[in-house]
Amino acid sequence: xxxxxxxxxxxxxxxxxxxxxxxxxxxxxxxxxxxxxxxxxxxxxxxxxxxxxxxxxxxxxxxxxxxxxxxxxxxxxxxxxxxxxxxxxxxxxxxxxxxxxxxxxxxxxxxxxxxxxxxxxxxxxxxxxxxxxxxxxxxxxxxxxxxxxxxxxxxxxxxxxxxxxxxxxxxxxxxxxxxxxxxxxxxxxxxxxxxxxxxxxxxxxxxxxxxxxxxxxxxxxxxxxxxxxxxxxxxxxxxxxxxxxxxxxxxxxxxxxxxxxxxxxxxxxxxxxxxxxxxxxxxxxxxxxxxxxxxxxxxxxxxxxxxxxxxxxxxxxxxxxxxxxxxxxxxxxxxxxxxxxxxxxxxxxxxxxxxxxxxxxxxxxxxxxxxxxxxxxxxxxxxxxxxxxxxxxxxxxxxxxxxxxxxxxxxxxxxxxxxxxxxx
Amino acid sequence: xxxxxxxxxxxxxxxxxxxxxxxxxxxxxxxxxxxxxxxxxxxxxxxxxxxxxxxxxxxxxxxxxxxxxxxxxxxxxxxxxxxxxxxxxxxxxxxxxxxxxxxxxxxxxxxxxxxxxxxxxxxxxxxxxxxxxxxxxxxxxxxxxxxxxxxxxxxxxxxxxxxxxxxxxxxxxxxxxxxxxxxxxxxxxxxxxxxxxxxxxxxxxxxxxxxxxxxxxxxxxxxxxxxxxxxxxxxxxxxxxxxxxxxxxxxxxxxxxxxxxxxxxxxxxxxxxxxxxxxxxxxxxxxxxxxxxxxxxxxxxxxxxxxxxxxxxxxxxxxxxxxxxxxxxxxxxxxxxxxxxxxxxxxxxxxxxxxxxxxxxxxxxxxxxxxxxxxxxxxxxxxxxxxxxxxxxxxxxxxxxxxxxxxxxxxxxxxxxxxxxxxxxxxxxxxxxxxxxxxxx
Numbered sequence: 089x090x091x092x093x094x095x096x097x098x099x100x101x102x103x104x105x106x107x108x109x110x111x112x113x114x115x116x117x118x119x120x121x122x123x124x125x126x127x128x129x130x131x132x133x134x135x136x137x138x139x140x141x142x143x144x145x146x147x148x149x150x151x152x153x154x155x156x157x158x159x160x161x162x163x164x165x166x167x168x169x170x171x172x173x174x175x176x177x178x179x180x181x182x183x184x185x186x187x188x189x190x191x192x193x194x195x196x197x198x199x200x201x202x203x204x205x206x207x208x209x210x211x212x213x214x215x216x217x218x219x220x221x222x223x224x225x226x227x228x229x230x231x232x233x234x235x236x237x238x239x240x241x242x243x244x245x246x247x248x249x250x251x252x253x254x255x256x257x258x259x260x261x262x263x264x265x266x267x268x269x270x271x272x273x274x275x276x277x278x279x280x281x282x283x284x285x286x287x288x289x290x291x292x293x294x295x296x297x298x299x300x301x302x303x304x305x306x307x308x309x310x311x312x313x314x315x316x317x318x319x320x321x322x323x324x325x326x327x328x329x330x331x332x333x334x335x336x337x338x339x340x341x342x343x344x345x346x347x348x349x350x351x352x353x354x355x356x357x358x359x360x361x362x363x364x365x366x367x368x369x370x371x372x373x374x375x376x377x378x379x380x381x382x383x384x385x386x387x388x389x390x391x392x393x394x395x396x397x398x399x400x401x402x403x404x405x406x407x408x409x410x411x412x413x414x415x416x417x418x419x420x421x422x423x424x425x426x427x428x429x430x431x432x433x434x435x436x437x438x439x440x441x442x443x444x445x446x447x448x449x450x451x452x453x454x455x456x457x458x459x460x461x462x463x464x465x466x467x468x469x470x471x472x473x474x475x476x477x478x479x480x481x482x483x484x485x486x487x488x489x490x491x492x493x494x495x496x497x498x499x500x501x502x503x504x505x506x507x508x509x510x511x512x
Numbered sequence: 513x514x515x516x517x518x519x520x521x522x523x524x525x526x527x528x529x530x531x532x533x534x535x536x537x538x539x540x541x542x543x544x545x546x547x548x549x550x551x552x553x554x555x556x557x558x559x560x561x562x563x564x565x566x567x568x569x570x571x572x573x574x575x576x577x578x579x580x581x582x583x584x585x586x587x588x589x590x591x592x593x594x595x596x597x598x599x600x601x602x603x604x605x606x607x608x609x610x611x612x613x614x615x616x617x618x619x620x621x622x623x624x625x626x627x628x629x630x631x632x633x634x635x636x637x638x639x640x641x642x643x644x645x646x647x648x649x650x651x652x653x654x655x656x657x658x659x660x661x662x663x664x665x666x667x668x669x670x671x672x673x674x675x676x677x678x679x680x681x682x683x684x685x686x687x688x689x690x691x692x693x694x695x696x697x698x699x700x701x702x703x704x705x706x707x708x709x710x711x712x713x714x715x716x717x718x719x720x721x722x723x724x725x726x727x728x729x730x731x732x733x734x735x736x737x738x739x740x741x742x743x744x745x746x747x748x749x750x751x752x753x754x755x756x757x758x759x760x761x762x763x764x765x766x767x768x769x770x771x772x773x774x775x776x777x778x779x780x781x782x783x784x785x786x787x788x789x790x791x792x793x794x795x796x797x798x799x800x801x802x803x804x805x806x807x808x809x810x811x812x813x814x815x816x817x818x819x820x821x822x823x824x825x826x827x828x829x830x831x832x833x834x835x836x837x838x839x840x841x842x843x844x845x846x847x848x849x850x851x852x853x854x855x856x857x858x859x860x861x862x863x864x865x866x867x868x869x870x871x872x873x874x875x876x877x878x879x880x881x882x883x884x885x886x887x888x889x890x891x892x893x894x895x896x897x898x899x900x901x902x903x904x905x906x907x908x909x910x911x912x913x914x915x916x917x918x919x920x921x922x923x924x925x926x927x928x929x930x931x932x933x934x935x936x937x938x939x940x941x942x943x944x945x946x947x948x949x950x951x952x953x
Contacts, residue, residue: 096627097551119549121900167830173820174886176893195896224833231789232836232854235679337786339673373592382588385666439596442629446599449623453550453902508786 089297094473097452101462101473102297108312110284112304113462114297122198122293123455125191126209127463129288130281132261133185133254133400136319139280144319147277148268150261153183154219154226155274159190160208161218168208177201185255186398187467193293193456199303206307212278214271223266230260237336237505238407241344245405245503248332249348252321255401283313288466292455320400325350326498333504340409341506343416348499349395349402356402357470357478360395361444362490363404365482367393368440369432370423371406377423386412386419398468404494413504424495428488437484448475530899531909532739536731536746538757543909544742545734550902551627553635553735556619557646560728560762560914563614563696569668569703570711570719571614575605576664577656577716578618582644594641598634599623603645610914611765611845612696618646624736635735639745647724647751655717665708672702676785679951683791684852687949690781691795696763697846728760730913732906765845766915767805772797772847778945787953792863794851795947796871798939806844806919807927808939813842813849814887815879815936816870821886823870823879828853834863845915849943857952864948875940877933884933891928895921 090103102114131152137145159181160168172179177194179201190209192201233239246256260266287310291300327348349359371377371391381387391408410416451457465472530546561571585591595601601622608615620638628634650657676682685700692698733742746752774797802808810818817824817840828838838853855863873879898908898921912918919927 119900121897169820170826174882174889176889178893178897179820194893195900196893221830221833225829225836228789228834228854228856229836231856234788237677337679338677339675340670340677368596372596374589374596379589383663385663388667388670439593442598443596443600445629446601446623449551449599449627450621453552 089301092471092473094476096476097449099452104301106284106305106308108284108308108310110287110289110308110310111466112289112291112301113466114291114295114300115458115462116295116297117293117455117458119293119455120195121193121455122195122291122295123191123193123459124202124205124289124291125189125459125463126205126289127187127189127287127467128282129187129286129467130277131184131186131188132257132259133320134281134318135254135257137280138317138319139276140314140316145276145280147273148261149257149265150226150259151269151273151277152188153260154222154266154269155277156181156183156188156190157222157226158214158219158274159212161213162208162211163213168204171204172201175201175204179205183259184464185259186400187463189463191459202303202307206304210309212275212282214274216271219269219271219274226260226266227263230258230263230266233258233260237338237342240334240336241342241407241503241505242405244332244334245344245346245501248329248501248503249327249346249403250401251324251328253323253401254320280316282310283315284310285312285315288463290459290462292459292462323401327501329501331502331504333506335506335508338505338507340411341413341504343408343410343413344503345406345417345420346501346503347404347494347496348501349397349404349494350499351493352399352402355478356397356468357474358482358486359402359490359494360397361475361479361482362487363393363395363494364444364447365437365440365487366491367406368443369436370427371420372440372443374439375423377419381416381419386410386415417502421497424491428491428495432484432488434484437487441479441482445479448479534739534743536752537755539760540729540752540755540757541731541913542743542746543730543732543913544737544739545732545905545909546737546739547734547899547902547905548736549900550735551624552621552902553624553638553733553737554619554621554902554906555635555639555642556617556732556906557642558730558732558910559616559646559723560610560613560730561616561723562761562763563609563612563699565694565699567719568614568699568701569707570716571616572607572671572701572703573664573668573708573711573716574720574723575607575616575618576668577660577720578645578649579603579605580657580660580664581650582641583648583650584644585641586650591641591645594637595620598632598637599628601634601638603642607701609697609699609701610911612763613765613914614701615910615914618642626736635737636745639733639742640749643749643751647754651717654721655713656720658713661711661713661716665711668702669705669708672700672705672708675700675702679785679787679791680852680854683793683949683951684850686781686783686951687793687795687850687947690779690949691848691947725756726758726761728758728762729755730910732909734902734906762914764916766917767801767847770845770847772799772944774799774944775946779947781947781949783949783951784953785951787951789854790857790860790953791951792851792853792855792860793949794867794945795949796849796851797944797946798847798849798942799944800942802935802939804927804931804935806917806924807931808935809842809844810891811884811887811928811931812874812936812939812943813840814891815874815883816840816849817851818842819887819890821883821890823873823883824851824853824867827870828863828866832862832866834859834866860950860952868945871940871943871945875937877937879936881933884936888928888931892925895924895928
């Protein structure tokens with residue numbers, strides 16, 4: 089078993105690859121909680137592929153998420169979510185654009201739940217009846233998201249930034265696309281993407297790494313399978329449109345500014361840290377930019393900026409709520425221009441770096457946060473601990489370079505959700 | 513040193529040994545939660561005062577005014593710089609409603625001293641800054657800074673208006689308001705637009721000074737701490753020295769103080785907004801008291817709508833496929849249960865019928881021993897999690913402090929374990945539908 093230790097956060101990560109090619113990552117923590125998540129590298133962006141028999145498939149949008157809902161169904165008529173809940177464990181699942189994860193956490197009954205958990209993830213049971221039954225539930229989930237302005241502003245930004253990249257597809261699909269989902273299609277997806285080398289199993293909490301490995305092996309059914317081939321659309325360098333807006337019943341406009349980053353080969357961890365530092369320097373609560381906009385009543389809270397990326401896309405997103413859209417955008421451009429021209433003050437850089445360091449440490453508090461990060465980083469080919477290593481060597485010049493290269497006018501999109509225009 | 517009355521809560525069975533409460537002065541308590549499970553410390557000041565129509569908006573404005581600057585750090589940018597230097601300590605403040613009281617909360621979360629890179633005493637600095645923010649704001653002749661007032665009034669108005677942005681919580685608040693009107697629990701915690709303009713600097717300053725000298729104050733510190741050291745730090749702090757002892761003046765809400773009459777016919781409220789999905793909220797009254805109220809009420813609620821095995825989840829979602837989210841929430845302080853779900857607008861009647869059937873089913877004992885078992889299991893595992901989550905643990909102790917209950921987690925589990933089927937059925941008969949609220953387009 090490989091052991092990686094980080095002296096700054098005082099944690100150890102144990103990594104093992106089983107004979108069937110499944111990767112297992114374990115981080116023991118001082119707590120009574122145990123957390124387990126089993127995730128596969130299949131999400132909403134993977135809608136075109138060749139199965140192992142060489143056949144080409146194009147599947148309906150939202151199928152990864154639909155499968156996530158349906159995997160809980162068992163042949164004995166029980167739903168594994170109910171069974172796990174009866175054991176007093178907190179079971180759940182989620183789907184992102186590049187992976188799907190099944191999980192539970194608990195203080196008691198971990199091993200009883202492990203039987204059920206590993207059994208249901210490895211035994212799909214889809215019927216016309218149980219697939220049909222879910223359609224109404226997922227339709228309501230889609231409609232619930234339709235009422236969230238933050239979701240609309242995000243999806244619109246993706247549509248403005250990406251012409252072909254599948255990130256512009258809603259994770260849950262649409263009412264129309266999910267109508268086309270059948271048991272056969274779900275089995276095809278399961279068979280093509282739920283195979284060991286495409287998956288990772290993560291355990292965090294009150295866990296003994298050596299002992300748990302045996303428990304996992306004893307319950308392992310999935311055999312080694314060859315990978316399948318996915319097809320993605322070629323994405324042009326350019327954005328689709330500079331501006332996109334929608335009206336909803338809200339009190340104040342929500343603005344999301346995106347910068348599309350076409351450089352997918354550079355060190356993403358370093359870039360991610362640099363964007364975090366830039367977020368503090370450009371827009372943070374201690375910046376002059378924030379001070380001016382706050383004092384003139386144009387913003388109420390600190391704008392948030394983050395770097396969202398996977399192996400297939402990368403962009404910076406800055407979100408704010410303001411009644412003064414034009415002024416905010418103009419001030420932000422000026423701020424970016426000023427720092428590009430004059431450089432970053434060393435004192436500000438050091439302070440921003442301290443804040444970002446503190447935020448990293450905080451991410452190692454909660455078993456579920458840790459596991460979620462381990463999984464999403466694993467599918468990005470990133471070792472989570474590297475963040476703390478890269479952090480130490482982060483310098484002002486690199487951050488200035490990222491500002492210069494990523495915050496570029498012709499890769500910028502603005503997505504706005506506005507309150508309804510008042511009619512007489 | 514001041515006269516300190518030391519009180520150890522619930523030493524029984526060692527379960528609560530990690531929380532030590534000390535009365536610093538009458539009406540002002542320090543609660544130390546000792547834990548080494550986290551990489552962070554949380555310091556939190558809670559001010560509790562009754563919710564009243566006359567003061568609700570002023571209460572909401574106070575955190576807005578106080579976050580702007582202290583005597584030592586007179587602007588929020590200086591406060592923010594200081595927080596960033598403390599490794600991104602996050603300072604926040606807000607307003608919560610707890611029964612008929614409002615809680616003003618001010619808190620700082622930061623990494624533990626052992627993770628500092630230059631041996632700073634992060635916790636000490638944060639506690640002192642937090643005390644300054646709440647008790648030593650920029651003041652001139654007992655008046656808060658006039659320059660902050662206009663902009664913070666505008667900010668408060670925006671927050672009040674933003675009530676509409678989350679349709680789920682808007683519907684929940686609207687149902688509460690339909691049941692209680694503009695009284696106590698029925699009030700909106702951020703107050704009312706029409707009050708905001710009228711507030712003058714004299715009024716808000718006078719109210720602030722009254723509040724800190726008269727309201728119940730609780731200071732919670734959670735982390736890898738030594739309670740003696742914390743106590744010394746506070747007792748010697750100038751801000752604490754300035755505070756006078758006070759008689760705790762707030763409203764105690766519990767199963768003995770709340771008495772509900774059964775309404776004959778529930779009121780129906782329909783509101784129209786531009787929503788894609790309809791939001792249905794049912795407000796229920798619990799109309800009698802029971803000996804083991806705490807245990808029975810949570811078990812009843814778990815069978816009805818808390819968790820994946822509940823009747824709401826199983827019948828409204830899983831069997832009928834009418835909703836993605838379908839649950840019920842118990843508001844212990846006010847003896848209410850709220851059923852909440854998001855549905856297609858044309859399914860209103862159908863959903864209502866299914867929900868009413870579930871209420872009848874519990875009343876008639878149409879639930880299995882397995883349902884009882886599942887509900888208890890679900891609740892007990894939730895309780896066991898309390899000590900494993902830093903913020904949950906603080907919230908749990910705040911609830912205990914405000915409701916003046918002192919049950920250990922073990923006792924709470926016992927109360928749940930001993931609930932019988934018959935008790936749940938009897939309890940169900942006392943649950944009565946008060947209001948049906950529907951938000952639609």
